[in-house]
Amino acid sequence: MVPFGDAATQLLRRGLWALMLVLSVAIYGSHAPLLTLCKVDGTIPFSSASVVVLVELTKLLLSLLSLLTCNPELPRAAVSWRHVVPFALSALLYAANNNLVVHMQLFMDPSTFQVLSNLKIVSTALLYSLFLRQRLRSRQWLALLLLVAAGVSYSWGGLREPGSPSGMRLHITLPGLFLISVYCLISGLSAVYTEAILKTQPLPLSLQNLFLYVFGVLLNLIGSFWSSKEAGFLEGFSFWVLVVVVSQAVNGLIMSVVMKHSTNITRLFIISWSILVNAFLSVALFSLQLTPLFFLAVLCISLAVYLYYGAT
Numbered sequence: 001m002v003p004f005g006d007a008a009t010q011l012l013r014r015g016l017w018a019l020m021l022v023l024s025v026a027i028y029g030s031h032a033p034l035l036t037l038c039k040v041d042g043t044i045p046f047s048s049a050s051v052v053v054l055v056e057l058t059k060l061l062l063s064l065l066s067l068l069t070c071n072p073e074l075p076r077a078a079v080s081w082r083h084v085v086p087f088a089l090s091a092l093l094y095a096a097n098n099n100l101v102v103h104m105q106l107f108m109d110p111s112t113f114q115v116l117s118n119l120k121i122v123s124t125a126l127l128y129s130l131f132l133r134q135r136l137r138s139r140q141w142l143a144l145l146l147l148v149a150a151g152v153s154y155s156w157g158g159l160r161e162p163g164s165p166s167g168m169r170l171h172i173t174l175p176g177l178f179l180i181s182v183y184c185l186i187s188g189l190s191a192v193y194t195e196a197i198l199k200t201q202p203l204p205l206s207l208q209n210l211f212l213y214v215f216g217v218l219l220n221l222i223g224s225f226w227s228s229k230e231a232g233f234l235e236g237f238s239f240w241v242l243v244v245v246v247s248q249a250v251n252g253l254i255m256s257v258v259m260k261h262s263t264n265i266t267r268l269f270i271i272s273w274s275i276l277v278n279a280f281l282s283v284a285l286f287s288l289q290l291t292p293l294f295f296l297a298v299l300c301i302s303l304a305v306y307l308y309y310g311a312t
Contacts, residue, residue, distance in 0.1 A: 020254055024270050029277025033285055034247070037240045045236030049224040051245060052098050056220050058249035060213035065172070066206040079203065083212050086197050091215035093190035099223055100183050107176030111155070116180045118151030121186035121268050128264050131192050143308035144265075145254040147272045150300035154275045158294035159282050191267065195259040205260050209253065265308070272301050 038044060104113060125144045129136050136144075172180070198208055224233070258267050275297060282288040 002162060002193050012244070016184060019074050020257065021266075023249070023250055024133045024254045024258070024286055025274045027247045029279075030247065030270055030281055031244070031283040032278055033294075034244050035239055037288065038238060038244065040236070045238075047155045047224065047233070047235070048102065048243055049220065051241065052245045053220045055252065056213050056216040057247045058228065058245060059252045060217055061209065063206050063213055067204065067210060068293065070206060070297040071204045077297070079207070082228065083201055083203060085210075087208070087211040088215045090190060090197060091212055091219050093186055093193065095223060097183060097186045097190060098220070100179065102185070104176060104231055105178045107179060108172040112172045112176070114155035117151055117183065118128035118148050119180070120153065120184040120187040121148050121151065123184040124268060125188075127188045127192040128195075132196060134263070139307045143304040145308075146300045146304035146307070147268060148273070150272055150297040150304070153293045153300065154279075154297040155292055155294055157277065158297055159279060159288040160291055162287065162289055191259070191264045194256075195264050198256065198260040205256060207259075208274035209256050212256075234252075238293060269301075269305065269308070275301075 035044070038046070101113075108116075121144055125136065125141070128134055132212060194212070198205065201208060258270070275294075279290060279294055283290065
């Protein structure tokens with residue numbers, strides 16, 4: 001018989017875990033609508049590089065606060081440079097992808113990027129299976145392919161403005177195809193590599209995050225100074241930009257918990273379910289209309305969840 005105290009603790013942990021996943025879905029889904037609210041006269045008035053730096057800095061400060069609060073007597077002997085150095089590569093991969101997203105816009109339109117970026121689900125799953133030696137069964141691969149189909153369906157035309165044509169024309173060049181392939185590869189590699197580090201090191205997550213975000217701040221600061229030579233660092237910032245910074249920082253910390261205690265596959269499902277929040281906010285705030293492709297995407301995700309977690 002399980003003691004009442006243990007049962008209550010397990011129930012509380014499960015509740016907190018579920019709440020954390022729901023919060024992450026909400027943050028992922030609200031990101032694009034929040035960026036739209038940040039626009040002035042239809043354009044983004046701030047430097048995206050500056051936002052990335054502030055997100056990394058916020059994550060760094062929150063990780064430091066968590067470390068000082070939860071692990072104030074962490075022995076120094078338990079930490080060496082061997083624990084720190086691996087996070088440099090992780091931060092470099094993340095920083096490379098953040099900059100790659102910007103430069104890819106020169107070789108394809110945003111709609112094409114939204115559609116093709118769903119291929120990172122496949123690259124992440126392949127690298128997860130290969131490097132972490134997690135063998136996925138056939139129905140699990142089918143579930144992940146359904147997530148790709150859901151993402152493509154939603155990106156292709158799950159939402160539309162009233163009176164606008166239903167079709168979408170995609171435009172991409174040969175260099176764009178190469179860059180989107182590199183983007184998907186780096187996206188999967190950075191996620192799987194980070195998961196491997198977090199799980200193999202016997203260190204508190206807050207300390208691991210501290211290492212990661214120190215490198216993240218430094219690398220993105222370099223990128224910010226390189227790309228923002230004319231505009232001021234905080235130029236164009238508003239209340240909604242601050243909301244974006246805080247929400248993305250919180251979500252980054254949540255994702256580290258997911259990768260430490262669950263898997264990157266869980267992260268992929270979180271991202272996929274976020275289309276529900278994105279669709280609701282887009283309809284409520286911008287009067288966009290749902291199309292049959294949205295409902296097809298929801299059907300694909302629901303079936304994917306059943307195949308991956310529920311089917312026996």
